[in-house]
Amino acid sequence: MVELGFITVEEEAANMSEKLAILGGKPAIEIKEPERWRRPVEEEKKLVCQLLDEGFVSGSGTGLPKEFEEDIREYVGCNFCLTVDHGSTALASAYYAVGVGPGDEVITPTAGYIGSYCGALHLGARPVFCDIDPKTLLVDPEDVERKITKRTRAINIIHFHGNVCDMDAFLHIRDKYGIPIVEDAAHALGAEWDGKKIGTIGDIACFSLQGSNPIGKPVAGGEGGFVTTNVRELYERQLIYCHLHRAGVTDELTNPAYKGLDSEVLGLKWRAHPLALALAKVSLNTLEYRIKRSNENREKIFEALREIPGLEPEGSHPKVRRVNLYGGLRIIYHPEALEGLPVERFVEALKAEGVPVKSLGFPYLEHLRKIFREGFDLWGRDRGPLGGEFCGLPPFKPYKEGDFPVAEDVHRRVINIPSYINPAEGFLDQLIGAFRKVVENYKSLLSIVR
Structure with a gap:
């Protein structure tokens, strides 16, 4: 046995493995680029080339775009599906569908x-922000209810990172006040509440x-979006709003108020591109496999992290089957459990060990954007919902730090890491071992002078 002074080579190696990498030790994670799942590119090429050969590079309501809408309708279990060009225009058309207009208020989470x-x-409505639940990091139903006024026209809930909001609570609020729920499910295709898929439960x-997968939205096609609803009137309002020249659009309209509209309806053309939908159609074929694998890997990570002091994986309601294919995993850090070790120093140490920390905190706290801290002349000449009196709205009152204590507190302590479908063998153990x-x-980090 070779000796180094008073310690053996084996003892030296053991000491290095225990010594934090940020202090000169060996990183806990040795595997780089751990995701091994790859999307079926050849299938994508085949379908895209088929459209190119057919010359089908524009249009909706027929051919592959209609097939994709039917695929989604069958998968989700909804009555109606309409494809659009982006997730944000899906939401914009949904607000129009539920009747949002000038002078209204729409409640939405600041995180x-x-x-x-x-x-x-x-559309001329004023966003009204609300706080979040400190465990799930999703919109807080109780704070939503506190923000309701006679001007509230819609409630926007976001199933962030595929984690589903408390749908029972929001359906109760909807029924109690008669206010429609507009769900942002951009991250949540395939997620379920009480055994029913998101897209069939609320209004829209x-x-x-x-x-593109594996890091794009659960079903990805480069750019695009779609809306699901069980309410025919909401579907038809979206058709007239943004599907100019959709094949057979006037034949789909049953509301007498829309009779006489021609194929250009109200003039907006937010149709999805057929080539994007071809990619999405292939992506949909692998969705359930990717959900199953990523959920298994998430639970392995979260189960282990729950046993480590100072770490709290984001919670989910017991009725939820969540999806973790976009946005990654969120871990709430509690510095008091580690003698006040600052989260920034904790994250530096994680990164040195090879943990792929994506970011710290939420992307934004919406109420602290410039336009909400100062107001904004949206349409010029002092017009719009973020300025003075407007269509029955009182003058806009700017937001400030401290308005949403839960979101502002946890924002400083949320650690974001990727989720995985087919990680390299041994990687999850290394990841957990690094935390x-x-x-x-952690005590060795308390003495680091900054």
Whole structure:
């Protein structure tokens, strides 16, 4: 046995493995680029080339675009599906469908996304922000109810990272006040509440097809989106709003108020591109496999992290089958469990061990955007819902730090890491081991001078 001074080579190796990488030790994670799942590119090429050969590169209501809508309708279990060009335009058309207009208010979470509510803003409605649940990190039904006024026209809930909001609570609010629920389900295709798929439960649900798998939306086609509903009137309002020249569009309209409209309906053309839908159609074929695998891997990670002091994986309602194919996993850090170790230092140590931390906190706290801290002249000449009195709305009152204590507090402590479909063998154990190593050796980080 070779000796190094008073310690053996084996002892030196053991010490290095326990020593934090940020302090010169060996990183816990050795596997780089761990995701091994690959999308079926050849199938994508075949379907895209078929459309190119046919010359079908524009249109809706027929051919592959109609087939995709039927595929989604069957998969989700809804009565109607309409494809559009983006997830944000899906939401914009949904706000029009439920009757949002100038002088209305739309409630939306501050730990949210501008694309979730901007369609309402451009219709002349004022976003009204609300706080989140500190465990699920999703919109808080109790705070939503506190924000309801006589001007509230819609409630926007976001199934962030495929984690489903408390649908029982929101359906109760809808029925109690007669206010429609507009679901942003961009991350949540395939997610379920009490055994029913999102897209069949509320009034209207909006999905995105952005990106490419494995890191794009659950079903991805580069760019695109779609809306599902069980209410024919909502479907028809979307048709007239944004599906100019859709094949057979006037034949689908049953509301007498829409009779006499021609194929250009109200003039907007937010149709999805057929080539994007070809990619999405292939993506849909692998969705259930990817959900199953990523959910299994998430539970392995979360089960282990729950046993480590200072770490709290985001919670889910017992009725939820969530989806973790976009946005990754969120872990709430509790510095008090590690003698006040700052989250920034904790994350630095994780990264040094090889943990692929994507970001810290939420992408935005919406109420702290410039336009909501200062107001904004949306249409010029002091017009719009973020300025003075407007269509019955009182003058806009700017938001400030401290308005949403739950979101603002947890925002500083949310650690985001990727989710995985088919990780390399041994990677999840290394990932969990890296978190455990940093926590077990946190005292050595307390003395680091910054």
